[in-house]
Amino acid sequence: MQLYTYFRSSAAYRVRIALGLKGLDYTGVPVHLVKNGGEHLQPRYRQVNPGALVPTLVDGATHIPQSLAIIEYLEETHPTPALLPSDAAGRARVRALALDVACDLHPLNNLRVLDYLTGSLGLSGTQRKDWYRHWVAVGLATVEQRLAGHPATGRFCHGDVPTMADCCLVPQIFNAARFGCSLDGFPAIRRIVEECEQLPAFRAAAPASQPDAE
Amino acid sequence: MQLYTYFRSSAAYRVRIALGLKGLDYTGVPVHLVKNGGEHLQPRYRQVNPGALVPTLVDGATHIPQSLAIIEYLEETHPTPALLPSDAAGRARVRALALDVACDLHPLNNLRVLDYLTGSLGLSGTQRKDWYRHWVAVGLATVEQRLAGHPATGRFCHGDVPTMADCCLVPQIFNAARFGCSLDGFPAIRRIVEECEQLPAFRAAAPASQPDAE
Numbered sequence: 396m397q398l399y400t401y402f403r404s405s406a407a408y409r410v411r412i413a414l415g416l417k418g419l420d421y422t423g424v425p426v427h428l429v430k431n432g433g434e435h436l437q438p439r440y441r442q443v444n445p446g447a448l449v450p451t452l453v454d455g456a457t458h459i460p461q462s463l464a465i466i467e468y469l470e471e472t473h474p475t476p477a478l479l480p481s482d483a484a485g486r487a488r489v490r491a492l493a494l495d496v497a498c499d500l501h502p503l504n505n506l507r508v509l510d511y512l513t514g515s516l517g518l519s520g521t522q523r524k525d526w527y528r529h530w531v532a533v534g535l536a537t538v539e540q541r542l543a544g545h546p547a548t549g550r551f552c553h554g555d556v557p558t559m560a561d562c563c564l565v566p567q568i569f570n571a572a573r574f575g576c577s578l579d580g581f582p583a584i585r586r587i588v589e590e591c592e593q594l595p596a597f598r599a600a601a602p603a604s605q606p607d608a609e
Numbered sequence: 610m611q612l613y614t615y616f617r618s619s620a621a622y623r624v625r626i627a628l629g630l631k632g633l634d635y636t637g638v639p640v641h642l643v644k645n646g647g648e649h650l651q652p653r654y655r656q657v658n659p660g661a662l663v664p665t666l667v668d669g670a671t672h673i674p675q676s677l678a679i680i681e682y683l684e685e686t687h688p689t690p691a692l693l694p695s696d697a698a699g700r701a702r703v704r705a706l707a708l709d710v711a712c713d714l715h716p717l718n719n720l721r722v723l724d725y726l727t728g729s730l731g732l733s734g735t736q737r738k739d740w741y742r743h744w745v746a747v748g749l750a751t752v753e754q755r756l757a758g759h760p761a762t763g764r765f766c767h768g769d770v771p772t773m774a775d776c777c778l779v780p781q782i783f784n785a786a787r788f789g790c791s792l793d794g795f796p797a798i799r800r801i802v803e804e805c806e807q808l809p810a811f812r813a814a815a816p817a818s819q820p821d822a823e
Contacts, residue, residue, distance in 0.1 A: 463708055464705040488678075
């Protein structure tokens with residue numbers, strides 16, 4: 396398998412964690428989102444993924460965009476170890492936590508959106524940072540409320556083994572820290588992320604561990 | 610089952626379609642996103658869903674937020690008729706199309722985001738509309754490229770029966786039309802949406818068919 400990836404891409408980072416947790420080998424193909432006017436915007440990468448976003452997983456003739464579609468695909472084709480629990484209600488809880496990050500938080504703070512704010516809308520760097528921090532605060536508050544005190548929350552987001560929810564949460568917290576967002580109000584999240592960071596799969600997937608890291 | 614819904618919510622509309630395609634009965638509980646300062650923002654609804662977004666599905670003791678987590682749950686608990694194909698690559702394609710809408714397009718144009726633009730950022734109504742149309746144009750261009758000429762595209766997004774991808778596409782096109790976005794460049798999308806609109810489940814799920822419609 397090949398994974399088109401960028402070391403700092405939060406969505407690619409999710410998939411790198413999932414691949415690592417499942418112990419799957421893959422070849423990383425770096426796509427630099429800044430250099431050369433953004434390699435993801437060029438025809439060469441658009442042929443791989445017309446959405447011009449990373450990651451894309453290539454498995455033989457199958458090209459899969461969208462990090463959560465990739466993780467679900469890995470779950471179906473390589474079920475062990477599972478990244479979703481076995482019961483429908485638990486699976487729904489894990490998927491909802493993953494989507495809280497992947498739908499309601501991350502897309503608002505994607506590079507192309509931040510660039511639209513300061514480019515097309517002519518907003519200042521301060522307004523760009525405020526925007527970023529606002530949506531992080533709103534999004535993480537939701538996740539914290541779903542995790543804190545919930546009987547299904549364990550060492551990780553759901554029980555005592557990492558799931559797709561943890562694959563999404565850790566990269567989001569990395570991003571939040573990079574942009575100087577306060578995590579003071581999110582003790583359950585902080586505790587779970589610390590647990591995750593003990594595991595080799597999470598460490599190997601981190602931006603700083605990637606061959607294309609700067 | 611109970612579905613917390615708002616007639617115009619694109620995410621709730623997706624779930625209403627899925628429930629209809631599966632022939633499942635449910636009780637709609639309207640949550641008005643504008644009246645009373647936004648009923649979704651009040652403690653009563655936040656107890657149901659701390660994310661303060663619709664929809665939420667309640668099935669016995671199980672509360673599920675996030676439209677795609679709900680649709681996956683319905684797929685697992687009521688597998689027939691299926692809203693995902695049977696092969697892993699096909700399932701990945703359908704999920705990716707659904708996520709193209711649910712992650713990369715819709716969250717940018719959600720009411721709370723539009724309100725932040727004109728509220729906190731003090732942008733004009735014109736800039737708000739331009740923002741909306743920009744992300745619709747970018748997002749639909751991706752979906753169009755994935756659909757047009759792809760061998761798996763059939764009467765619907767994937768083959769000749771509706772899937773989770775169609776559940777996401779139709780509400781997005783309803784929204785785009787409401788905001789006056791041009792659909793001229795998206796003939797494959799337009800054709801598929803017209804196919805969907807022939808089906809009773811899609812018609813019954815439409816905003817105008819809801820008891821809380823205005």
